[in-house]
Amino acid sequence: MAEPARIAVLRFENVTVSFDGDVALRDISFAAYEGESRIILGAAGSGKTVLLKTAMGLTKPESGKVFVFGQDISAMPEKRLFDIRGKIGMLFQESALFDSLNIAENVAYPLLNQPSIRCPKAEVLPRVKRTLEFVELGGTLEKFPSELSGGMRRRAAIARAVVTEPPLQMYDSPTAGLDPITAHTIIALLIKERDVSQATTLLVTHRFQDGNLMANFRYNSEQGVLEPARNGAKQKSSTTFMVMKEGRLIFENDQDSIEASKDPYIGKFVKQRV
Amino acid sequence: MVASECGERTYLLDLLKEPVLAAQEFFLLAGKALKNIFRRPHYGDDIALQMDAIGVGSLPIVVMIGFFSGAVMALQMSRALSQYGQVGKTGTLVSLTLVRELGPVLTSIMVAGRNSTGMASELGSMKVTEQIDAMRALGTDPIQKLVTPRLIATCVMLPLLTIIADFVGMVGGFIIAKFVLSIESRQYWTSVWRALEWNDVTQGLFKPLVFAVVVSLMGCFYGLRTTGGTQGVGRSTTQAMVMATVLIFVLDLLITQVFVSQGGA
Ligand SMILES: Nc1ncnc2c1ncn2[C@@H]1O[C@H](COP(=O)(O)OP(=O)(O)OP(=O)(O)O)[C@@H](O)[C@H]1O
Ligand SMILES: [Mg+2]
Numbered sequence: 097m098a099e100p101a102r103i104a105v106l107r108f109e110n111v112t113v114s115f116d117g118d119v120a121l122r123d124i125s126f127a128a129y130e131g132e133s134r135i136i137l138g139a140a141g142s143g144k145t146v147l148l149k150t151a152m153g154l155t156k157p158e159s160g161k162v163f164v165f166g167q168d169i170s171a172m173p174e175k176r177l178f179d180i181r182g183k184i185g186m187l188f189q190e191s192a193l194f195d196s197l198n199i200a201e202n203v204a205y206p207l208l209n210q211p212s213i214r215c216p217k218a219e220v221l222p223r224v225k226r227t228l229e230f231v232e233l234g235g236t237l238e239k240f241p242s243e244l245s246g247g248m249r250r251r252a253a254i255a256r257a258v259v260t261e262p263p264l265q266m267y268d269s270p271t272a273g274l275d276p277i278t279a280h281t282i283i284a285l286l287i288k289e290r291d292v293s294q295a296t297t298l299l300v301t302h303r304f305q306d307g308n309l310m311a312n313f314r315y316n317s318e319q320g321v322l323e324p325a326r327n328g329a330k331q332k333s334s335t336t337f338m339v340m341k342e343g344r345l346i347f348e349n350d351q352d353s354i355e356a357s358k359d360p361y362i363g364k365f366v367k368q369r370v
Numbered sequence: 371m372v373a374s375e376c377g378e379r380t381y382l383l384d385l386l387k388e389p390v391l392a393a394q395e396f397f398l399l400a401g402k403a404l405k406n407i408f409r410r411p412h413y414g415d416d417i418a419l420q421m422d423a424i425g426v427g428s429l430p431i432v433v434m435i436g437f438f439s440g441a442v443m444a445l446q447m448s449r450a451l452s453q454y455g456q457v458g459k460t461g462t463l464v465s466l467t468l469v470r471e472l473g474p475v476l477t478s479i480m481v482a483g484r485n486s487t488g489m490a491s492e493l494g495s496m497k498v499t500e501q502i503d504a505m506r507a508l509g510t511d512p513i514q515k516l517v518t519p520r521l522i523a524t525c526v527m528l529p530l531l532t533i534i535a536d537f538v539g540m541v542g543g544f545i546i547a548k549f550v551l552s553i554e555s556r557q558y559w560t561s562v563w564r565a566l567e568w569n570d571v572t573q574g575l576f577k578p579l580v581f582a583v584v585v586s587l588m589g590c591f592y593g594l595r596t597t598g599g600t601q602g603v604g605r606s607t608t609q610a611m612v613m614a615t616v617l618i619f620v621l622d623l624l625i626t627q628v629f630v631s632q633g634g635a
Pocket of ligand 2: 144145146189268269
């Protein structure tokens with residue numbers, strides 16, 4: 097990444113979103129650049145999910161602008177949004193796998209339906225298999241989502257989000273409600289995916305340690321393991337922590353500043369670190 | 371005094387706002403779903419699946435309802451007709467009531483009970499588990515993928531089911547006519563056949579087509595606007611059924627009025 101062309105992959109400009117008068121996002125502005133990781137922390141109901149959905153054009157801002165890959169999507173008709181969404185992978189908070197399709201069909205769905213992807217028919221199954229193996233679910237192609245455990249569903253949903261190798265990846269609470277071992281496996285997967293595909297990553301989480309892992313570890317593709325990032329300082333600067341509170345973005349900076357923050361609300365997230 | 375009047379007025383306006391907005395949303399959905407019929411991509415597999423669920427799935431209950439309503443009509447009509455010594459005309463009345471009213475309305479209500487509710491709960495569950503959002507995120511228009519196939523499938527199957535219900539009803543009437551009223555079978559079937567004019571047949575097929583639009587779109591509309599978790603799914607299901615049934619009766623009256631004033635009758 098020598099001399100990166102600083103293209104804003106995702107840019108919010110004074111975005112406000114509300115539902116029937118209840119404000120969910122208040123005047124949010126930030127920009128995420130190519131190859132960057134963003135960790136979004138915040139209490140329940142602070143607007144993290146709404147932020148991700150707005151970035152995808154699933155929710156329309158009441159005021160302000162959202163730019164994805166330089167294009168203003170805030171007033172774009174649904175038809176044209178499909179092209180942009182083809183470049184974004186999203187893991188929904190509740191996985192949102194299609195109940196009526198089996199795991200292989202779920203993972204194949206974006207390959208077959210995303211208008212901007214146009215994957216040749218013969219390549220679909222190999223790609224699905226490869227992606228499912230990547231998330232260590234190689235043996236579940238024929239299973240239905242209801243037959244999998246919560247952690248497996250989460251991993252299948254990650255496979256569906258990344259099967260098209262999108263340059264912008266957003267994960268909504270991938271570790272919520274999982275045991276520490278599975279949670280660690282999932283974050284390791286996300287780090288692997290980020291480092292293999294060099295994608296811009298937004299990670300929503302309640303656990304500071306997820307962000308800590310994302311910021312300080314990298315995937316060693318030769319040995320296939322996670323290892324501490326060698327030049328820690330550089331790696332850190334490409335990971336930014338954001339904290340949401342009641343629809344506002346109250347903090348946006350690197351790991352050293354968040355750990356040094358005196359704000360009690362932010363402190364609660366940092367201190368839970370084991 | 372003035373303040374309280376003002377308050378009352380805005381309260382009334384608020385009361386009206388909700389249904390007006392809902393109606394507007396409904397017509398938007400209906401417009402998009404109809405427009406999508408002529409647009410690509412077409413989801414043939416989904417249409418086939420829905421046709422199976424609506425048509426084949428509803429067949430047993432439609433046959434039952436058709437049979438018994440035809441039989442009951444024959445009994446009731448024969449009693450009324452016997453006052454004028456016209457029991458032989460039973461077939462005529464059974465045929466007219468079935469083809470014009472009972473066939474279309476009862477079949478549509480049955481299908482509303484089975485399929486409007488089914489659609490509302492299926493789409494509602496998908497809505498509350500973010501599957502609808504996921505669909506949009508993964509490049510498909512939920513109206514194209516979910517609503518239009520259900521609309522097409524219902525519009526094809528409901529008239530067919532109605533024809534089956536009409537016919538089975540006539541057979542039900544025949545069994546009563548032959549074994550209870552001792553009407554000759556030839557006389558019964560001739561009077562059944564002679565009773566029908568083109569006006570009746572078009573009316574009998576136009577009604578289920580209109581009701582099909584109501585049944586499918588009400589189910590999808592309430593399903594897609596579900597909020598509030600699994601409880602919300604239950605609420606949408608009930609609302610879809612109630613609204614579909616009420617609209618079937620209201621539209622039935624309007625359509626009948628049009629056909630009656632067209633002459634015939
Ligand atoms: N579709 C919706 N309709 C109405 N209000 C909504 C909707 N989606 C979100 N909200 C409101 O927006 C606010 C932010 O919700 P959001 O889902 O973004 O929270 P969150 O930060 O993701 O919380 P959690 O950590 O529990 O997932 C909440 O107050 C919620 O009630
Ligand atoms: Mg959330």
